[in-house]
Amino acid sequence: MKPRPPTGRRIVNGVVSGVAAASALLGLLALAWIFLGVLSRGVGALNVDFFTRLPNPPGIPGGGLANAIVGTLAMTGLATLLAVPVGMMAGVFLSEFGQKSRLADHSRFAANVLMGMPSIIIGVFVYAILVLPRGKFSGYAGALSLGIIMLPVVARTAEDMLRLLPNTLREAGLALGAPTWKVTLAILFRAARPGLLTGILLAVARVSGETAPLLFTALNSPYWESSLAGPTPNLTVTIFNFAMSPYPDWQQMAWGASLLITCGVLALNLTARFFLGEKHS
């Protein structure tokens, strides 16, 4: 029997490999196109005024988005304060107590589903339970919806990171007579710190660019707000409103805010990766 010459198969292999490499290139090209597009258009808008002043009415050049920057930071901070303790404790249950119990199974499943839930649905939910009954938009509602989005991310990473720890660590602590809560908080959390920090950073990165859940919870405001009890200015909704406006000044501001958000999110992601890399090495 004469063996089939491999030429045809080699050609197919070569073509498919070429297509695969081109696809990877296309993905990188898209990333570069977006990043450079935002950079080139946004960099002109960033100046001292951008970080220190209030937005001007349309037609008057200048002004800044200081109130929106502060509002975004405040809401993200409050969301982190809400989601991190609850998420960590849920992670502790999944890894230390529940493990294979039915509650843990449901909770894990629900966390995965919640992570894939469209963020605008979370916004509608918070609108229904907080904004409608109170009769007004508020920064608290915005922070709550961001917190709900963060919760499953924190819980699942906390579980994964605690699970990676060797059992001898738990046994050593318990053998010294320490109660489980002390072993968990003082020993396990300390040993898993880089991983836990990574989870929190990724969760913060995830929500700091969120717009949809803020549209009808925090709304937006062109003024300084002294509390989160009313409509709260924030960067992402400002980008949406300004980009959709017909005024070039405002669109320019939207590009500046886009650059700020993009750089912030990418920096958080890279820092998280750095933490994780340090742990693995």
Next chain:
Amino acid sequence: MADLALPETPTKAQTWRQGDVIFRWLSRGCAFLVPALIGGIFLALLIYSLPAIKKFGVGFLVSPEWNPVTQEFGAASSIFGTVVSTLIAMLLAVPLSLAIAFFLVELAPPAVSRVVSTLIELLAAIPSIIFGMWGLFVFAPFLQAHVQPWLASTLGFLPLFQGPPMGIGIMSAGIILAFMILPFICAIARDVFLLVPRTIRESAFGMGATTWEVMYKVMIPYGLVGLIGAVFLGLGRALGETMAITFVIGNSHRISASLFAAGNSIASTLANEFAEATEPMYVSSLIALGLVLFLITYLVQILAQFLLRRLYRSWSVGL
């Protein structure tokens, strides 16, 4: 006699045991909160959309009417836009992300693979609204100037590519969606390929198979469940993606055969109209739209989780 009295304060060991009980229940409560949230979201959406459901019934899903002035609401145009834009996105993103995963696992040298993986994952980190800005001001004009006229002149006999090329519309929404879900599918596909046992791969190579044949005849069948799970995960993302779509889809409540035409999706309708809706029936109809989106994505998510779980369990890797 004081030394015979029972100690009133609990000993250190007792407090610690109590602390453990509290700690355990606290963590149990937090873990319970997650499924409770999903149930709560469903209930809240259901209760607030009841007025619209009562008034329009099942007709809500099929009526193309959306008129806040006459208070007539139907979800058909939003559902249509959601489905079509998602379909375009899946058609582009699935082959593209599988090809990239193939490149990362089999073709690229380890160093290149690591860098490209990281960069593709960063694409997933870019917020939706940035995709929207880029789509509206950069990508849609590019489509309008270079791609759509060409499509109209070569494939213009199809109703899909007729009408004025406006840049924004269902087509640009679908393409941008494809770039947004690509990293999610790609990351899971890569992990699935990496989980295929080395011996199986190597025996295929030993039989004289080319790299592509190993992928096509061994790795893809082996990880098929996981790949389908990855596709469903991407599908769930695409269906609910909001801001990028809202920027570029054009926001019109019309159903058109042309991909160049403006349309809307469930999420974009919510994003555009929710904050301005004041009439109770208007708000209720919007929340009913949200309920439809919730149910669709919930179903898709459950399928995705189910498939991925089965895969990881059979390979005894914790999910």
